[in-house]
Amino acid sequence: AQTIRLAVVPGDGIGGEVVAEGLKVLSAVSGPHGLAVETTEYDLGAKRWHATGETLPDSALEELAGHDAILLGAIGDPSVPSGVLERGLLLRLRFSFEHYVNLRPVRLYPGVSTPLAGVGTDDVDILVVREGTEGPYAGAGGVMRKGTPNEIATQDSVNTAMGVERVVRYAFARAANRPRRKLTLVHKDNVLVYAGDLWQRTVRRVAEEYPQVTVDYCHVDAAAMFFVTQPQRFDVIVTDNLFGDIITDLGAAIAGGIGLAASGNLNPSGRFPSMFEPVHGSAPDIAGQGKADPTATILSVALLLDHLGHDKAAAQVERAVAADLAERSAPRTTAQTGEAIAERVAERA
Amino acid sequence: AQTIRLAVVPGDGIGGEVVAEGLKVLSAVSGPHGLAVETTEYDLGAKRWHATGETLPDSALEELAGHDAILLGAIGDPSVPSGVLERGLLLRLRFSFEHYVNLRPVRLYPGVSTPLAGVGTDDVDILVVREGTEGPYAGAGGVMRKGTPNEIATQDSVNTAMGVERVVRYAFARAANRPRRKLTLVHKDNVLVYAGDLWQRTVRRVAEEYPQVTVDYCHVDAAAMFFVTQPQRFDVIVTDNLFGDIITDLGAAIAGGIGLAASGNLNPSGRFPSMFEPVHGSAPDIAGQGKADPTATILSVALLLDHLGHDKAAAQVERAVAADLAERSAPRTTAQTGEAIAERVAERA
Numbered sequence: 001a002q003t004i005r006l007a008v009v010p011g012d013g014i015g016g017e018v019v020a021e022g023l024k025v026l027s028a029v030s031g032p033h034g035l036a037v038e039t040t041e042y043d044l045g046a047k048r049w050h051a052t053g054e055t056l057p058d059s060a061l062e063e064l065a066g067h068d069a070i071l072l073g074a075i076g077d078p079s080v081p082s083g084v085l086e087r088g089l090l091l092r093l094r095f096s097f098e099h100y101v102n103l104r105p106v107r108l109y110p111g112v113s114t115p116l117a118g119v120g121t122d123d124v125d126i127l128v129v130r131e132g133t134e135g136p137y138a139g140a141g142g143v144m145r146k147g148t149p150n151e152i153a154t155q156d157s158v159n160t161a162m163g164v165e166r167v168v169r170y171a172f173a174r175a176a177n178r179p180r181r182k183l184t185l186v187h188k189d190n191v192l193v194y195a196g197d198l199w200q201r202t203v204r205r206v207a208e209e210y211p212q213v214t215v216d217y218c219h220v221d222a223a224a225m226f227f228v229t230q231p232q233r234f235d236v237i238v239t240d241n242l243f244g245d246i247i248t249d250l251g252a253a254i255a256g257g258i259g260l261a262a263s264g265n266l267n268p269s270g271r272f273p274s275m276f277e278p279v280h281g282s283a284p285d286i287a288g289q290g291k292a293d294p295t296a297t298i299l300s301v302a303l304l305l306d307h308l309g310h311d312k313a314a315a316q317v318e319r320a321v322a323a324d325l326a327e328r329s330a331p332r333t334t335a336q337t338g339e340a341i342a343e344r345v346a347e348r349a
Numbered sequence: 350a351q352t353i354r355l356a357v358v359p360g361d362g363i364g365g366e367v368v369a370e371g372l373k374v375l376s377a378v379s380g381p382h383g384l385a386v387e388t389t390e391y392d393l394g395a396k397r398w399h400a401t402g403e404t405l406p407d408s409a410l411e412e413l414a415g416h417d418a419i420l421l422g423a424i425g426d427p428s429v430p431s432g433v434l435e436r437g438l439l440l441r442l443r444f445s446f447e448h449y450v451n452l453r454p455v456r457l458y459p460g461v462s463t464p465l466a467g468v469g470t471d472d473v474d475i476l477v478v479r480e481g482t483e484g485p486y487a488g489a490g491g492v493m494r495k496g497t498p499n500e501i502a503t504q505d506s507v508n509t510a511m512g513v514e515r516v517v518r519y520a521f522a523r524a525a526n527r528p529r530r531k532l533t534l535v536h537k538d539n540v541l542v543y544a545g546d547l548w549q550r551t552v553r554r555v556a557e558e559y560p561q562v563t564v565d566y567c568h569v570d571a572a573a574m575f576f577v578t579q580p581q582r583f584d585v586i587v588t589d590n591l592f593g594d595i596i597t598d599l600g601a602a603i604a605g606g607i608g609l610a611a612s613g614n615l616n617p618s619g620r621f622p623s624m625f626e627p628v629h630g631s632a633p634d635i636a637g638q639g640k641a642d643p644t645a646t647i648l649s650v651a652l653l654l655d656h657l658g659h660d661k662a663a664a665q666v667e668r669a670v671a672a673d674l675a676e677r678s679a680p681r682t683t684a685q686t687g688e689a690i691a692e693r694v695a696e697r698a
């Protein structure tokens with residue numbers, strides 16, 4: 001059996017609960033597909049920070065680097081100042097492991113209800129390719145004369161030719177492999193002219209290599225509108241780190257809610273481990289109550305399997321989730337949902 | 350009769366068509382309220398730029414400054430490089446006249462259909478107070494090694510204590526005068542830590558003067574989600590220039606579409622004229638066909654009247670629009686909609 005060396009970072013809030021179910025499903029699918037999973041858990045997040053002041057020690061980063069992939073629950077707790085864990089742990093992982101593709105499918109599964117009237121399953125099938133390592137997330141900026149009436153706080157979006165090109169290339173390759181073969185760049189190039197121009201030029205240049213892909217552009221404000229009024233308009237979207245953050249939460253909302261939205265932080269080169277996590281946060285208000293929906297984490301496990309080349313196992317997990325979603329009715333606990341999906345995986349093995 | 354000296358900038362695309370209807374309604378309401386309107390039209394936009402290379406000459410800026418208010422249609426045309434007119438004309442007006450409040454009501458009128466299932470008229474009544482003069486719109490940033498594999502493009506959000514405080518104060522004052530008295534700051538303070546911290550500190554400080562206002566915070570990604578899943582959650586929102594741009598287009602989408610979304614670019618001090626414009630763009634694809642909905646412009650005229658202290662006239666325009674929206678059925682031309690609303694205004698005078 002081929003062994004997947006998996007690092008597990010449950011994190012904060014509901015993170016541990018949803019990750020447990022993700023692992024349950026991973027374990028159910030691995031045997032039948034000739035896979036073995038070896039997990040190492042890393043205790044990172046709010047508790048660790050309170051105890052030691054550490055967010056992500058270099059030693060942990062090095063150990064994580066030795067794994068095939070990372071499964072992450074959720075990061076963030078109201079007891080920790082805003083930004084400390086997000087930047088010191090989550091973004092540090094994304095940046096250190098060059099997760100330049102933040103892959104976020106927005107798909108409405110049959111049986112799942114959407115807040116949009118008159119929108120059906122076939123109308124929502126968007127693959128958002130969000131840049132993951134730069135843009136407004138770079139952490140550049142600063143503050144002068146803090147706390148005075150003359151304070152100035154800046155926040156700088158940093159966009160490099162290398163950083164933009166690699167994610168644009170990935171997006172074109174994905175678009176070329178989908179039936180509709182359409183790629184939309186989402187930005188705000190009429191205001192953010194320097195960054196927007198680099199994105200536009202890069203898309204136009206790479207487009208020459210993909211004559212079969214239809215290329216489109218949409219301002220981020222209009223894109224937010226179209227997610228609600230005409231989601232059919234989009235196939236693959238490539239966008240900047242911050243715009244991607246906003247439109248994928250919106251995407252989760254139209255595709256059945258944040259409980260179903262999966263993501264992969266990919267380093268397509270394979271030089272560093274990729275990291276898979278639900279789009280939702282740590283939801284401290286419902287933590288420890290068995291209320292969280294683990295589906296987003298389970299779908300993230302499918303992305304993980306796919307990324308590691310186990311596409312049949314990935315498809316099986318996705319089919320099990322789809323079958324479960326089509327028949328959900330009574331409220332269930334986190335564990336019940338995980339077990340229901342794990343059982344379907346086992347049945348079909 | 351009191352005279353309103355109004356500068357009119359029809360602009361590009363459908364701008365002229367919708368502005369004509371706004372003026373029709375303004376004229377219908379002014380007489381009965383003892384108002385006279387004196388308009389001066391300014392020919393600015395794509396045509397002017399093609400002919401002379403000018404976006405907004407200093408002389409025009411000075412003349413505009415002598416008016417009581419500005420009514421603007423729409424700016425932007427595909428024949429002009431992206432950003433030229435937006436930055437050289439629209440943003441130059443907002444910045445020069447210190448339109449630090451970009452006021453954008455998101456209201457679902459009775460009879461108007463929303464793409465959201467199960468959401469009724471009372472569920473959507475949000476007042477977005479968008480900052481209008483700084484943030485990522487500042488135009489700061491640049492490009493190095495352009496066109497090379499080592500290119501770096503930056504885009505800097507500039508936030509000043511003065512700039513943030515004045516819009517936050519305005520938002521609190523508005524929130525204190527609404528039945529629900531709730532103010533939500535929308536930002537992304539866990540990532541954009543410098544700017545986010547300034548916004549947070551400013552809101553907390555001003556909140557001390559408004560103990561009757563409930564203060565809330567929401568990350569912009571979550572806010573985008575809640576616009577779709579729980580719009581009831583919001584009363585007044587105060588937010589940065591770019592986040593405000595995105596969520597107000599989303600707001601337009603949930604409140605019946607971009608054809609209905611009005612805005613005021615306010616200089617509350619009265620030192621410079623405020624400017625009123627529909628949220629929609631120039632829509633070159635339907636320009637000149639009489640297809641554009643002038644309602645957003647007409648509602649912007651109501652905001653204009655209200656801003657100039659003619660609140661009864663403003664309320665009358667809004668009532669006429671509400672009555673019209675409640676009974677719309679057959680498709681109408683731009684002019685027919687304008688006339689229908691103007692007639693209702695006249696009837697009730």
Ligand SMILES: CC(C)[C@H](C(=O)O)[C@@H](O)C(=O)O
Nearest residue numbers: 076086090245279539540570
């Ligand atoms: C927690 C936060 C830093 C993160 C982000 O903004 O990327 C989250 O919202 C996400 O989308 O994964």
Ligand SMILES: CC(C)[C@H](C(=O)O)[C@@H](O)C(=O)O
Nearest residue numbers: 190191221425435439594628
């Ligand atoms: C045209 C553009 C510069 C403008 C903006 O981004 O402010 C528009 O989208 C708006 O919302 O008024």
